[in-house]
Amino acid sequence: QVHLVESGGGSVQAGGSLRLSCAVSGDTSTSYCIGWFRQAPGKEREAVATFYIGERSLYYADSVKGRFTTSQDNARHTVYLEMNNLKPEDTAMYSCAAGSYGGSCSLHAVFYNYWGQGTQVTVSS
Numbered sequence: 001q002v003h004l005v006e007s008g009g010g011s012v013q014a015g016g017s018l019r020l021s022c023a024v025s026g027d028t029s030t031s032y033c034i035g036w037f038r039q040a041p042g043k044e045r046e047a048v049a050t051f052y053i054g055e056r057s058l059y060y061a062d063s064v065k066g067r068f069t070t071s072q073d074n075a076r077h078t079v080y081l082e083m084n085n086l087k088p089e090d091t092a093m094y095s096c097a098a099g100s101y102g103g104s105c106s107l108h109a110v111f112y113n114y115w116g117q118g119t120q121v122t123v124s125s
Contacts, residue, residue, distance in 0.1 A: 002026040002098045002114040009094060009119030012086055016123070020081040022096035022116060024053075033105035035112050036070070036081045038092035038121075048094070049081065050105035058105050064090075086123045093118045 008020040022034070034053050039045040049070050050059045060068060064083075072079040079096065097112035099105070106112070 002032065004096050004098060004114055004116035006094065006096050006116040006119040009121045011122045011124065014087055014123055014125050016086050017082070017084045018086065018121060020083065020094055020096075020119060020121075022079045022081075024077045024079065024098065031101040033099045033101050033112070034070075034072075034079050035097045035099065035105065035107075035109070036094060037097060037109055037112075038090075038094045040089075040092040043092070045109055047107040047109070050107060052101050052105055053079070059107060083121070086121075088123045088125050090121060091123050092121060094121050095119075 003026045005023045006020060008018060012018055032053060033050055035050040036048040037045055038048050048061050048064055051070050067085045069082045095118040096116045098114040099112035
């Protein structure tokens, strides 16, 4: 059982930056992946970044590559998504999720068992 709580969303102008946080608690005795997902109105949910906790990100979506960066603070049991040079098309509900690690971290939401409540990111032009 893993509990995830996101924070850090908000409104920002295009070109600005935000840092999302995902606090992880509960059973951390097993290896797991962290995924950042987003879903905008009229769009399918998509993986933004996935990584094996304790390691650097294994995946960034092409649309965010070079602009978004994942990191973690092990002492605080928190993972981060740093978003730079934000664009209006980045506007979405962002969620973090945890799933089992089986040698790689899936890009598909169905493989993530635990989800945070989501945090809204709105980017204005």
